[in-house]
Amino acid sequence: MYGINQRCVYISFHFFVLWCHAQGENHPSPNFKQYVRTQGAVTDQLSRRQVRVYQLYSRTSGKHVQIPGPRVSATAEDGNLFARLFVETDTFGSRVRIRGAESGRYLCMNRKGKLVGKSQSAQDMMC
Template identity: 70%
Template sequence: MGSPRSALSCLLLHLLVLSLQAQVRGAAQSRGPGGPGRVGGLEDRLCAQRSGAARNLSDPAPSCPGEGAKEQSGRALPKVTQRHVREQSLVTDQLSRRLIRTYQLYSRTSGKHVQVLANKRINAMAEDGDPFAKLIVETDTFGSRVRVRGAETGLYICMNKKGKLIAKSNGKGKDCVFTEIVLENNYTALQNAKYEGWYMAFTRKGRPRKGSKTRQHQREVHFMKRLPRGHHTTEQSLRFEFLNYPPFTRSLRGSQRTWAPEPR
């Protein structure tokens, strides 16, 4: 048998190992997902402090445990924003001042200009400067949706349910609203707001074509905006005026220095 001193040392060593094992198990339970422990609470407090400091410094907040769901829910915000912008761009603007422009629509196929006649007929057979080819375009929304009417007759260009272009004296309906679309070839297409996918179009002879048979890539729907002959913009050209200023003095580190204008 060994000495009593060696047996006592072995017992103390065994008790020390058991104590360390108990401490390790307690620390592991405190770090678990459901167990409230001192270590987990300390990590949460540190993460909250880092997030608050990042918000004060206008930096992106650091990633903390449990924030993955918040990030995933935040990714849906751009879609909501896009839908809101699209809906607001389709709302008729009744409060802001309407922008009114005057121009002619040159048809790419007929080589003539769109005109609104007194007998409520619409075609693309007018020459440059024809009074019936002068169109007044009024903005309808914050976007590029407009109402087009003839300056000579006051009739609006509209589209019925069959896709035929008609003229109306009252252009408040949605069928009289067109969306201006600038194409890659710098031509402009006018898509009806009520019948999406239907465009204002004219054949080579200048006759209107049904909107149900039109597509954006067709030459019949391509127009060019042109100012009427003899029409000038109301904006006056700005002229530069040169002013002569007398020499001035500027104090630099306690000494007076005179600065004169450069010779011309």
């Protein structure tokens, strides 16, 4: 009889330990939206950088967008060197930058909402 009581105490003790262990591992699920939001705001030096070459066509003018300097226009013919644009990603999120292949200037908007070509600097990277 003494052996059966010891077994019951032993089994009860193990169930109690398992129950306590299960209570301690009840963690909330991670918030991936917050992670993507914070990681997408900074430049990611570890991920593979994507760069593709495009030409943007304007239906209004019937020509291609070009960035020869600070002024952006849609007056370039197909194959124009200033109409070649690099679309590049360097963050975890889905943010892209458009850069003129020949001029090296980035396609940005000024405060009035007009498209302009800006050279690369630390303060202009948010354009």
